[in-house]
Amino acid sequence: MSALAPLHLTDMASPALSPDDSSLSAAVSISPSDSENLSPDELELLSKLEEQNRLLEADSKSLRSVSGSCRTNVTSPGPPPLDQDSWELWGRIVTHWEEWTRRKEKLLKELIRKGIPHHFRAIVWQMLCNATDMPVKKQYADLLKMSSPCEKLIRRDIARTYPEHDFFRGQDSMGQEGLFNVMKAYSLIDREVGYCQGSAFIVGLLLMQMPEEEAFCVFVRLMQEYRLRELFKPSMAELGLCIYQLEYMLQDQLPELNLHFRSHCFHTSMYASSWFLTLFLTTFPLSIATRVFDIFIYEGLEVIFRVGMALLTVNQTELMQLDMEGMSQYFQKVIPHQFDSCPDKLILKAYQVKYNPKRMKRLEKEYAAIKSKEMEEQIEIKRLRTENRLLKQRIETLEKLQNDPRVTEELVSHLESELEQSRLREAETLGALKEIQEKVVELEKVSVQLAIQNDIS
Amino acid sequence: QRSFSSPREYRGRSEAGRALGPEEEERALHGGKMSETYDFLFKFLVIGSAGTGKSCLLHQFIESKFKQDSNHTIGVEFGSRIVNVAGKSVKLQIWDTAGQERFRSVTRSYYRGAAGALLVYDIASRETYNSLTNWLTDARTLASPNIIIILCGNKKDLDADREVTFLEASRFAQENELMFLETSALTGENVEEAFLKCARTILNKIDSGK
Numbered sequence: 061m062s063a064l065a066p067l068h069l070t071d072m073a074s075p076a077l078s079p080d081d082s083s084l085s086a087a088v089s090i091s092p093s094d095s096e097n098l099s100p101d102e103l104e105l106l107s108k109l110e111e112q113n114r115l116l117e118a119d120s121k122s123l124r125s126v127s128g129s130c131r132t133n134v135t136s137p138g139p140p141p142l143d144q145d146s147w148e149l150w151g152r153i154v155t156h157w158e159e160w161t162r163r164k165e166k167l168l169k170e171l172i173r174k175g176i177p178h179h180f181r182a183i184v185w186q187m188l189c190n191a192t193d194m195p196v197k198k199q200y201a202d203l204l205k206m207s208s209p210c211e212k213l214i215r216r217d218i219a220r221t222y223p224e225h226d227f228f229r230g231q232d233s234m235g236q237e238g239l240f241n242v243m244k245a246y247s248l249i250d251r252e253v254g255y256c257q258g259s260a261f262i263v264g265l266l267l268m269q270m271p272e273e274e275a276f277c278v279f280v281r282l283m284q285e286y287r288l289r290e291l292f293k294p295s296m297a298e299l300g301l302c303i304y305q306l307e308y309m310l311q312d313q314l315p316e317l318n319l320h321f322r323s324h325c326f327h328t329s330m331y332a333s334s335w336f337l338t339l340f341l342t343t344f345p346l347s348i349a350t351r352v353f354d355i356f357i358y359e360g361l362e363v364i365f366r367v368g369m370a371l372l373t374v375n376q377t378e379l380m381q382l383d384m385e386g387m388s389q390y391f392q393k394v395i396p397h398q399f400d401s402c403p404d405k406l407i408l409k410a411y412q413v414k415y416n417p418k419r420m421k422r423l424e425k426e427y428a429a430i431k432s433k434e435m436e437e438q439i440e441i442k443r444l445r446t447e448n449r450l451l452k453q454r455i456e457t458l459e460k461l462q463n464d465p466r467v468t469e470e471l472v473s474h475l476e477s478e479l480e481q482s483r484l485r486e487a488e489t490l491g492a493l494k495e496i497q498e499k500v501v502e503l504e505k506v507s508v509q510l511a512i513q514n515d516i517s
Numbered sequence: 518q519r520s521f522s523s524p525r526e527y528r529g530r531s532e533a534g535r536a537l538g539p540e541e542e543e544r545a546l547h548g549g550k551m552s553e554t555y556d557f558l559f560k561f562l563v564i565g566s567a568g569t570g571k572s573c574l575l576h577q578f579i580e581s582k583f584k585q586d587s588n589h590t591i592g593v594e595f596g597s598r599i600v601n602v603a604g605k606s607v608k609l610q611i612w613d614t615a616g617q618e619r620f621r622s623v624t625r626s627y628y629r630g631a632a633g634a635l636l637v638y639d640i641a642s643r644e645t646y647n648s649l650t651n652w653l654t655d656a657r658t659l660a661s662p663n664i665i666i667i668l669c670g671n672k673k674d675l676d677a678d679r680e681v682t683f684l685e686a687s688r689f690a691q692e693n694e695l696m697f698l699e700t701s702a703l704t705g706e707n708v709e710e711a712f713l714k715c716a717r718t719i720l721n722k723i724d725s726g727k
Contacts, residue, residue, distance in 0.1 A: 212644070213567065213617070216567055216568035220568070220589040221588065221589065223585075223588065256619060257567065257589055257616075257617045260589075294618075299623065300622075327627075329592065330593055333593070334591040334592045342588055385595060385597055388595040
């Protein structure tokens, strides 16, 4: 059993209520109500965990002075053999799932943060995202018989997803076939998203743990309920939001590093896009990425922000000394393997990061407002462009007229004859007017004479 | 009006003209590492549809070997190499981008300031050839209208599965004022040449003061 973040059960009981959201910095304590729910075995387990945490924290403090990477005496790459205690404990958790999720949620959360034992991952992941009994599972076989417009695109990426992993090696490997099937099936039930690069790494991880149909169901759940669908939509708008939120955390918590990034035009999206799109599966070796994924499937995208900020915090000093290129190399080469031998430390660091859900929510609104304003401006720009284009066309037509000498002569002579005609018409009209005026005068005379005659008679 | 004497950093029209402070100049000339000196720094893009071999071209250019067993690129990756062009040492800072259509919303923001680009399609996939125009428009509008672009028909080694002829692509290149080469990231054929040709043209342009 591996250790991880210090136990702060009071804080975790209601993260939303913690006053400053600096959540995990308080003392280790267990509230009486928590203890009541736990059996003696579990209490013993808790105290073991606490002891491990204490040691780990002490170790991590000594680590701080060393350059970020793990200088560790824990040398156990790969999953450690499962001891009897853990086996029994997780066995109990799985059999009494309802009870655990309802009454021992905090302890469960803590255990998950310490890593779900390999043998239990398939079932626990499915239960955690509530994918054990999905109607869509029955469709799966039929979906495989259909063809999808995304097939070609999916094919192109299959051999380029975990190519170094034995399970996916070779065109006829189980892994490649299953991956293609699940990606295709998903693209058929969600035409809007279809297939998006990045998602195959998530499905690939699922396939390493469980059969196709089940991986498919879990993936559907993750897409629907873990913001993943929004991340992978054609607009990828959610990615923009995640980057915006992470940038804010960076600015808030590591202002100097943020300034350094800015002065080197090192944009957040350059290093963090893949963190969100593949949940660190393309950053870390699988043994570590899977630990992050354990937490993700219980707690959601928050852990990605936490791990990301932890990486930035741990590496701040080194990054500050590098230029853009140096930093990008550092992100590509150094950071992925820093925690190879001590994944627990990464998780511990992640839970030392301040995370304020309310503020994140506010940032989301802010971002939506910025985006809708941008959209309006885009529409306005489009309108202006069209208008501009039409005006340009008119100018061109007029210029053509102006520059063509034949047209000009024709135009002038045309105008001249028109002028002549209208002058003639004017003369005619004037003549007619004169005649009419004369007639009016005559008639007036006649009418006066008539009036006089009337008076006389 | 641009001057590239000091610091000699050519980043296309859009970013030219900004004077760098002494510290920045130091960085521009040494790339953060004291051992590294060069006369010019060019930002290059590698763009084109998914699965055309962009990352492999970059890897072949930098490591001189074919990149086997690599993940598909998510977002953007970088590489750089200093090359000698016409007696000048030129640092190429190369930005390798994800190819799927929807990633353009992400990668477009990286185009700014690029002096050169490799526009890549797969000679064995007409689809990747057909989308060249979109990539071209993006590069010219977002980087600079004067960006120097070399069209690369990659996977030249897959001649048996060819879907785009050399002639057709070279016509397209001519019509769009692009340089053109067929490359193979697998064998390494023309890979170095593609990057160098692009760099040489940019350097010529600077020398002739255009």
